[in-house]
Amino acid sequence: MSKAIDLNNLPYADGDFYSFEHLLSDAERARLQEVRDFLTKEVRPIAVDCWNRADFPMEIIPKLAELDVVSPVRRQGYSNVFAGMVHAEFTRADASIATFVGVHDGLFTGSVEELASEEQKAAWLPDIYSLKKIGAFGLTEPLGGSDVAGGTRTTAQRDGDNWILNGAKRWIGNATFSDWVLIFARDVADNQVKGFLLDTKTEGYAATKIENKISLRTVQNADITLTNVVVPDEFKLAGANSFRDTNKVLKVTRLGVAWQAVGQQLAAFDVARRYAVERQQFGRPLASFQLVQDQLVQILGNAVSSMGMMVRLAQLEDEGVAKDEQSTLAKAFTTARMRESVALGRSILGGNGIVTDYEMAKIFADAEAIYSYEGTHEVNTLVTGRAITGISAIV
Ligand SMILES: Cc1cc2nc3c(=O)[nH]c(=O)nc-3n(C[C@H](O)[C@H](O)[C@H](O)COP(=O)(O)OP(=O)(O)OC[C@H]3O[C@@H](n4cnc5c(N)ncnc54)[C@H](O)[C@@H]3O)c2cc1C
Numbered sequence: 001m002s003k004a005i006d007l008n009n010l011p012y013a014d015g016d017f018y019s020f021e022h023l024l025s026d027a028e029r030a031r032l033q034e035v036r037d038f039l040t041k042e043v044r045p046i047a048v049d050c051w052n053r054a055d056f057p058m059e060i061i062p063k064l065a066e067l068d069v070v071s072p073v074r075r076q077g078y079s080n081v082f083a084g085m086v087h088a089e090f091t092r093a094d095a096s097i098a099t100f101v102g103v104h105d106g107l108f109t110g111s112v113e114e115l116a117s118e119e120q121k122a123a124w125l126p127d128i129y130s131l132k133k134i135g136a137f138g139l140t141e142p143l144g145g146s147d148v149a150g151g152t153r154t155t156a157q158r159d160g161d162n163w164i165l166n167g168a169k170r171w172i173g174n175a176t177f178s179d180w181v182l183i184f185a186r187d188v189a190d191n192q193v194k195g196f197l198l199d200t201k202t203e204g205y206a207a208t209k210i211e212n213k214i215s216l217r218t219v220q221n222a223d224i225t226l227t228n229v230v231v232p233d234e235f236k237l238a239g240a241n242s243f244r245d246t247n248k249v250l251k252v253t254r255l256g257v258a259w260q261a262v263g264q265q266l267a268a269f270d271v272a273r274r275y276a277v278e279r280q281q282f283g284r285p286l287a288s289f290q291l292v293q294d295q296l297v298q299i300l301g302n303a304v305s306s307m308g309m310m311v312r313l314a315q316l317e318d319e320g321v322a323k324d325e326q327s328t329l330a331k332a333f334t335t336a337r338m339r340e341s342v343a344l345g346r347s348i349l350g351g352n353g354i355v356t357d358y359e360m361a362k363i364f365a366d367a368e369a370i371y372s373y374e375g376t377h378e379v380n381t382l383v384t385g386r387a388i389t390g391i392s393a394i395v
Contacts, residue, residue: 005277005285007274007277015266015269015270015300015303017300017304018304018307018308020085020307020308020311021085023081023311024079024081024082024085025079025082028078028079031078031082031086032085032086032089034067035067035069035086035089035090036089038063038067039089039090039092039093039094040093042060043060043090043093043094043097044093044094046060047093047094047096047097047218047359047362048356048357048359048362050217050218051094051096051217051218051356051362052217052356054211054213054217054218055218056096056100056177056218056219056220057218058177060097060100061131061134064101064131065130065131065132069086069101070104070105070109070128070129070130070131071105071109071113071129072086074113075129079318080255080314080315080317080318081311081314081315081318083314084255084256084259084262084310084311084314085259087101087102087256087259087260087263088259088260088262088263088266088307088310089263090263091259091260091262091263092263092264092266092267092270093267094218095216095260095263095264095267095362095363095366095367095369095370096216096217096218096219096366097218098260098263099173099216099219099260099369100173100174100218100219102253102256102257102260103135103136103137103173103174103219104128104131104134104135104136104174104178106252106253106256107135107137107182107249107253108128108135108136108137108174108180108182109125109128109129109135110249110252110253111137111182111195111237111240111246112124112125112128112135112182112197112237113125114239114248114249114252115195115237115238115239115240115245115246115248115249116237116238116239117238117239120197120234120237120238124197133179133180134174134177134178134179134180135174135178135179135180135181135182136173136174136175136180136181136182136222137172137173137181137182138169138172138175138181138182138183138184138198138224139152139169139184139246140169140170140171140172141153141154141167141168141169141170142168142169142170146375146376146378147395149193149243149246149247150243152184152185152186152193152243153167153168153186154166154167154168154169154183154184154185154186154226155167155185155186155187155188156185156186156187156188156194156196156231157187157188157189158187158189158233159230161232161233162230162231162232162233163185163196163231163232163233163236164228164229164230165183165185165196165198165204165226165228165229165231166226166227166228166229167185167225167226168223168224168225168226169183169222169223169224169226170210170223170224171210171221171222171373172207172221172222172223172224173219173220173221173222174219174220175200175207175220175221175222175224176207176208176209176220176222177220178200179199179200180197180198180199180200181198181200181205181224182195182196182197182198182237183195183196183224183226183231184196184240184246185226192241192242192243193240193242193243193246194236194237194240194241195236195237195240195245195246196231196235196237197231197235197236197237198229198231198235202230202231203229203230204226204227204229204230205224205225205226205229206224206225206227207222207223207224208222208223208224209221209222210222210223213369214368215365215366215367215368215369216366216369216370217365219369247324250374250375251322251324251327252317252327253374254327254328254330254331254374254375254380255310255313255314255317255322255327255330255331256374257331257335257370257373257374258306258309258310258313258327258330258331258333258334258335259310260370261306261331261334261335261337261338261367262303262306262307262310262334264338264341264342264363264366264367264370265299265302265303265337265338265341266303267359268299268303268341268342268344268345268346268360268363268364269296269299269300269303269341271345271349271358271359271360271363272295272296272299272344272345272348272349272360273287275348275352275358275360276292276296276348286348295344295347295348296344296348298340298341298344299344299345302337302338302340302341303337303341305337306333306334306338309330309333309334310330310334313326313327313330324383324387325383325384325386325387325388328375328380328381328383328384328387329380329384331374331375331377331380332377332380332381332384335367335370335371335377336377338367338371339367339371342360342363342364342367343364345360345363345364346360346361346363346364379394382394
């Protein structure tokens with residue numbers, strides 16, 4: 001019999017193999033630990049049950065408000081490296097709660113911060129930052145996915161001081177319960193995609209939960225219909241006048257999704273390593289078998305190489321010089337590594353890897369949505385390919 005191993009006292013118990021956290025300031029490291037403690041206490045213990053029931057834990061919202069997590073870079077002055085590590089930690093605890101935060105903070109708040117006028121920001125941001133108003137981001141449509149930039153079918157028609165919106169949106173996260181949703185619609189006058197802040201209580205707006213998902217089940221994704229929805233002109237985002245404007249937001253949020261791929265791999269590593277050390281077969285821990293160690297090391301290598309890429313990209317972001325194709329490569333690369341890592345993790349758990357009770361099945365399944373949203377793996381690859389060849393292979 002081998003003696004019991006105390007995982008918490010193993011080297012690299014936190015998975016930070018190359019001490020990336022040492023790049024943070026002392027204040028940032030202390031704050032990261034505060035977030036980690038919150039996630040350990042409030043998120044990870046409820047995550048599997050919520051996922052199984054496909055139910056969002058509304059009680060987490062006031063707790064997140066108290067933790068004060070919205071807009072760490074623009075509002076709170078933290079670095080992008082810190083913000084990325086925090087987002088990875090959220091994902092490591094639960095990819096669905098991370099996605100809730102990613103939608104409200106990255107896509108929704110990021111759009112308001114980037115594209116609203118100063119007057120609009122002053123009116124809206126306080127409630128957005130404090131999570132009194134929850135937001136959603138409505139871009140994708142039933143018929144417009146990867147090609148939504150040119151393929152937005154939802155229309156906006158100016159009518160005096162108002163706009164009239166008609167159309168449909170699909171996959172919109174948080175939209176079954178959000179107070180506000182940003183709707184991107186094509187102005188019939190100039191054919192440009194513009195952004196509108198819509199109160200979800202407005203007549204003509206309907207959101208239906210998408211059921212039967214196999215990934216990110218806790219996230220409430222909606223099909224939205226818009227039937228002659230009236231939006232006053234002061235709720236049109238002043239700076240959202242073409243898809244190029246929308247893309248300014250997506251460039252940043254794509255980084256957030258790549259950080260999710262880091263967190264997802266750390267989650268797979270945490271769960272697989274613990275299982276491999278604790279589970280015995282042939283009278284020995286699984287971790288004593290060379291092939292199992294090889295799989296654990298592959299997960300670790302994938303996770304830390306993804307982390308290294310993201311840390312450098314976040315530094316470029318902090319310097320204000322990160323390019324679109326650098327974030328598309330990061331999203332494509334880290335999510336591909338993630339898919340390998342979660343499959344290896346699932347394999348290490350054997351049969352227990354396909355029941356959510358052991359977390360790994362949830363981690364494995366959630367990776368699929370991360371792989372496909374915010375620009376699929378293929379589309380991000382093609383945007384990068386266009387940058388390095390000067391030739392577009394997208395259409
Ligand atoms: C869980 C989840 C949450 C989401 N949340 C939101 C949200 O909050 N707001 C929002 O607006 N959207 C959201 N989305 C939508 C998401 O961004 C889209 O699913 C994504 O952009 C892909 O679009 P699609 O699903 O229509 O796939 P499609 O565009 O139909 O693509 C299908 C397949 O074809 C491939 N493909 C398409 N075009 C090309 C090409 N030119 N070359 C090669 N391959 C190609 C794709 O890579 C993919 O493999 C979410 C999606 C999911 C799954």
